[in-house]
Amino acid sequence: MRTAVVIGTGLIGTSAALALTGRGVTVHLVDHDPARARTAAARGAGTDTAPEGRVDLAIVAVPPAHVAATLAEAMRTGVARGYLDVASVKGGPRRELEALGLDLSPYIGTHPMSGKEQSGPMAGSADLFEGRPWVLTPTRDTDTEVLNLALELVALCRAVPVVMDADAHDRAVALVSHTPQLVSSMVAARLEDADETAVRLCGQGIRDVTRIAASDPQMWIEILSANPGPVADVLAGLAADLDETVRSLRALDSSDEDKRHDGAAGIEDVLRRGNTGRARVPGKHGTAPTVYETVAVLISDKPGELARIFADAGQAGVNIEDVRIEHATGQQAGLVQLMVEPSAAPLLSAALRERGWALRQ
Ligand SMILES: NC(=O)c1ccc[n+]([C@@H]2O[C@H](COP(=O)([O-])OP(=O)(O)OC[C@H]3O[C@@H](n4cnc5c(N)ncnc54)[C@H](O)[C@@H]3O)[C@@H](O)[C@H]2O)c1
Numbered sequence: 001m002r003t004a005v006v007i008g009t010g011l012i013g014t015s016a017a018l019a020l021t022g023r024g025v026t027v028h029l030v031d032h033d034p035a036r037a038r039t040a041a042a043r044g045a046g047t048d049t050a051p052e053g054r055v056d057l058a059i060v061a062v063p064p065a066h067v068a069a070t071l072a073e074a075m076r077t078g079v080a081r082g083y084l085d086v087a088s089v090k091g092g093p094r095r096e097l098e099a100l101g102l103d104l105s106p107y108i109g110t111h112p113m114s115g116k117e118q119s120g121p122m123a124g125s126a127d128l129f130e131g132r133p134w135v136l137t138p139t140r141d142t143d144t145e146v147l148n149l150a151l152e153l154v155a156l157c158r159a160v161p162v163v164m165d166a167d168a169h170d171r172a173v174a175l176v177s178h179t180p181q182l183v184s185s186m187v188a189a190r191l192e193d194a195d196e197t198a199v200r201l202c203g204q205g206i207r208d209v210t211r212i213a214a215s216d217p218q219m220w221i222e223i224l225s226a227n228p229g230p231v232a233d234v235l236a237g238l239a240a241d242l243d244e245t246v247r248s249l250r251a252l253d254s255s256d257e258d259k260r261h262d263g264a265a266g267i268e269d270v271l272r273r274g275n276t277g278r279a280r281v282p283g284k285h286g287t288a289p290t291v292y293e294t295v296a297v298l299i300s301d302k303p304g305e306l307a308r309i310f311a312d313a314g315q316a317g318v319n320i321e322d323v324r325i326e327h328a329t330g331q332q333a334g335l336v337q338l339m340v341e342p343s344a345a346p347l348l349s350a351a352l353r354e355r356g357w358a359l360r361q
């Protein structure tokens with residue numbers, strides 16, 4: 001692929017454009033808000049000038065409700081050899097396109113399983129998709145050349161292609177993406193009217209669970225409107241677990257020992273099933289879940305501290321697999337948790353201590 005046009009230069013469009021530009025593809029940036037295309041261009045994602053001839057690939061990265069109309073318009077102008085969208089739902093946009101009666105052979109629906117709770121071109125990053133699944137939903141109508149262009153895009157973004165049927169994709173993301181978004185929002189909504197003294201105690205647990213509750217409501221209304229049935233099915237299962245858990249907790253509060261015993265068994269059951277489910281979440285690059293060891297380091301909240309710790313780990317020859325930062329409320333310090341291969345943890349701990357870092361359990 002030598003040339004591409006990205007239509008919709010928000011988080012996902014700008015991230016794809018940054019990755020493509022970084023790998024030598026000429027990328028043209030288009031947005032119905034020209035200031036957004038200019039911002040993406042200023043960030044090095046490509047040019048906001050129109051392409052002179054036909055480009056290889058058009059990437060449509062607009063909100064789900066606008067995908068079909070935007071694709072249809074682009075296909076009518078013949079701006080590209082192949083067309084794809086990146087919307088979080090696949091069945092609805094495809095059916096809308098079919099209803100428009102267009103030749104869909106130059107089109108393939110796709111969905112990168114990677115994102116953020118932030119929107120817009122400033123949130124984009126070239127490495128957003130690295131090691132993440134990127135779903136492709138070809139049909140019998142899809143041209144092989146277009147499937148190959150999509151595979152090339154996924155490879156250039158260093159993502160992992162996963163081919164699926166559009167409706168199977170929508171059922172899968174109901175479980176692994178759409179329900180978690182709603183649950184995160186519901187947990188965060190408990191804080192809306194909570195007492196300030198309680199809110200001040202927020203630790204890492206609630207931060208982990210509520211990060212995506214900061215997502216754009218309008219985008220999610222569109223996603224959920226295009227996948228309501230499968231999401232309602234998953235939520236109904238969750239509601240049954242919730243009812244059971246409330247019953248178990250009430251039983252734990254009882255003066256009857258047998259009831260307390262049953263209550264404890266109910267709670268243990270849900271927690272153990274949670275352990276089993278969590279252990280199935282794949283590790284980096286779609287590999288089997290990996291158990292990393294954590295080296296926890298205290299850092300002061302001042303510029304350059306993180307860069308210094310990463311450089312020291314690099315000099316010790318240790319690859320950091322993942323990282324988390326816990327900020328203590330009201331303190332000028334944070335706890336950095338460096339996740340590394342278990343065999344590398346003692347080496348990293350010793351090297352960091354030697355360089356004067358304060359390690360914590
Ligand atoms: N945010 C995520 O985590 C995530 C992850 C994977 C896929 N997606 C999907 O990617 C798509 C884009 O999401 P985002 O998070 O980048 O949103 P965003 O709000 O950051 O960006 C969307 C951009 O599209 C532009 N736009 C809207 N209508 C347009 C039109 N008709 N023509 C041209 N531009 C138009 C907006 O001005 C905006 O710049 C959505 O379909 C979403 O479902 C999002």
Ligand SMILES: O=C(O)C(=O)C[C@]1(C(=O)O)C=C[C@@H](O)C=C1
Pocket residue numbers: 087088112113114115116117176177178212
């Ligand atoms: O905010 C994040 O971390 C996300 O990855 C967002 C997430 C997801 O649920 O995995 C949300 C919707 C998209 O369609 C894809 C990615």
